[in-house]
Structures are given as structure tokens and as C-alpha cells.
Amino acid sequence: MHYWLMKSEPDVFGIDHLAERPRQTEPWDGVRNYQARNMMRDQMQVGDLAFFYHSNTKPPGIVGIVEISRAGYPDHTAFDPNDPHYDPKSDPDNPRWFMVDVTLQRRLARKITLDELKTRPELAEMRLVQKGNRLSVMPVEPDEWQAILALENKSVFP
């Protein structure tokens, strides 16, 4: 059992989109970063939980929790020349990119913003708040996971 954080731009695919999908489940496709791929391919397991993070929006932050409902399998969008995530170097016999399926578990009671996470001393080591971080899929330590959940029902950051 591992904890994760997964970023998506709400204009492209946000938590509202996930909520509208059949069984509230969707493949997490289009990831084209090797570190992120390795985690999805090798480490994510069915039953793992991940924070759903909205990036490139105002303000960025965590908006929900998803469960990994299918472990790593080839990202077929890499095989489709008409797909924006097409990668000619990936082929079905030797796939380069992998994805997992995520299922919405619940929305958070409120958005926990990046700004708020940055103010918490207990989260100072979190990957998300480190300078220059760009990973779209990253591990979350169990104590960080609990610390973030504990913020959910506190009054909104002043």
C-alpha cells in the first residue's frame, strides 16, 4: 500500500470530468516522463490511494482522493498518430509508456491549496513543495498523507 499525488490541469481533465465517467474511472494516460512512468509501471498497486491535484489553475491544490483501480499497463494513446500524446518510438510490441486506471474515491471538503501546504512545517520535505518540482506523479509519505488529511477539516487558511 502506497500513497501518491497525481497532477492534472482542470481545464484538460479535472475531478469533475472523472466524476462524470462511467464507474467514475478513467485511465491516467498521456504521461510522458520516465520517472512518472516507472512509478506507474512498477510501483502502483490496486488499492493504493492518490491525491488528485489541480495544476495550472488559480489556486493550484489538492481537490480529491482517487484509488488505483488497475495497475500499470501500456498507454495505447502513444500508438495513435492522431492522439496528441502520440509517440512514434512506442509500439505495441515494446511499449514505452504506461498508465494506470484511477477511480474517484471522494472529493475533499475543500481545496487544500499549494500555498497552504507550503506553510506547514510538517510538509516542508514534501516533494510537491520543493523548488523546481515538475513531476506529475509522485509518492507521498504516509505521515505527509495523514498531515494533509488533517488539514481538510480545519478552518480555511487565513
Place this chain on the structure above:
DNA sequence: GCCAACGTTGGC
């Protein structure tokens, strides 16, 4: 829209 901080590519 800007741009810093990466990550990838490809010539050499």
C-alpha cells in the same frame, strides 16, 4: 503571458 527549472535530443 512570462520564465525558471527541468528533461530530452542529437551533433560532435
Place this chain on the structure above:
DNA sequence: GCCAACGTTGGC
């Protein structure tokens, strides 16, 4: 194997 050029991410 180095590294300059280029492309992308994502906060601001």
C-alpha cells in the same frame, strides 16, 4: 559521453 539547443511544466 558531453553539452547546447530545444521543448515542456507549472507557478506566478
